[in-house]
Amino acid sequence: MCGAGCQGAAEELRLLSDRLKAPLIHSVKGKDIMPYDDPHWMGGIGMIGTKPDYNAIMHCDLLLMLGTDYPYSEFLPSKGSVVQLDDRPEVLGRRAPTALGVLGSIKPTLKLLLGKVAAKSDTKFWDQVTKERHKWDDMLDKQADPARSKDRIHPQAVARAVGDLAKGDAIFVFDTGLNTLWSANWIRQNGSQRIIGSFNNAAVGTALAQANGIQALDRSRQVIALCGDGGFNMLMCEFLTAAHHKLPVKVVVYNNSAFGLITLEAESVGLPAYKKGIEFPNPDFAALASACGGHGFKAAKPGELKAAISEALTVDGPAIVDCVVAADELPNLPHINLEMVGHYAMAKIKEAVLACTRS
């Protein structure tokens, strides 16, 4: 399991993976280290991840945690068949009980390890995870197909279109919310692209500001901020900064007229979502872009999506693409327990009762 501490160690990771016949999985902060399509790179874990990887973590003989302080312990083994390697001593054993904690940087330590570790020949576990991974990818493909609905754009299709149309060395900046799940699960990075975000803080609204900072450091590189509408509205003034300083950032807004993740968070603990506080009207984002001195595009129907994104990516200067997306889209849950199902059902019942009693 590879985190951001594995940056620069892709070659050693591949060698170790081949030697041990061990699938490589990653935290979202480690996602950009290898191409999505590399057969070693099986995907992410947790909500930004896959069911095959959840199964792999829970059923492996040994989990090797490399340069990661992944915080969601419920997605990690609880029984201690874990060896953790990191150059931050305070993270060793912090998220999951470890059989062994090793202090060291990833690349040099993997080089030492490769000199000692014997090759395995049994590919059963590898084959199983690979097979499940291909099935999972097929499902993701279907969910992102722009032709899935005639009149509605599904947010997965937005992420996939941005990923497919971006330049080979683009930098994607993810915001926080449901949109993080769409971007992180559906963008297929190529190994040279970078992915940046407020991943530990999960600070909503910061993607565009980060994108401006990145673009100011390197004006030649394509920088794409993928924002929720709530997050964009919180810090929309940063688009003016982009226009003022001639930073050609591209902003893709997932427009669901809501703080989408908050609905899900409420329902997952059995509370009815407080729609008055969650839903909101939006400005015309394309008009806003022009008013600030940038370029504005809008996609409200599936047929408009690719053209809007591709024009925004090729236009000279900062641009916003307003993507009107289905607001009722549910993310894939790689692992569900009965308690979660119960809470969700309870929230839905409460919402139905409230809807009847209020009318």
Ligand SMILES: Cc1ncc(C[n+]2csc(CCOP(=O)(O)OP(=O)(O)O)c2C)c(N)n1
């Ligand atoms: C600065 C900040 N404020 C509030 C939150 C809590 N929060 C997490 S996700 C979210 C909703 C974001 O809504 P939006 O940007 O529209 O994204 P969506 O979930 O709809 O994709 C909020 C308010 C946070 N993480 N950070």
Ligand SMILES: [Mg+2]
């Ligand atoms: Mg939203």
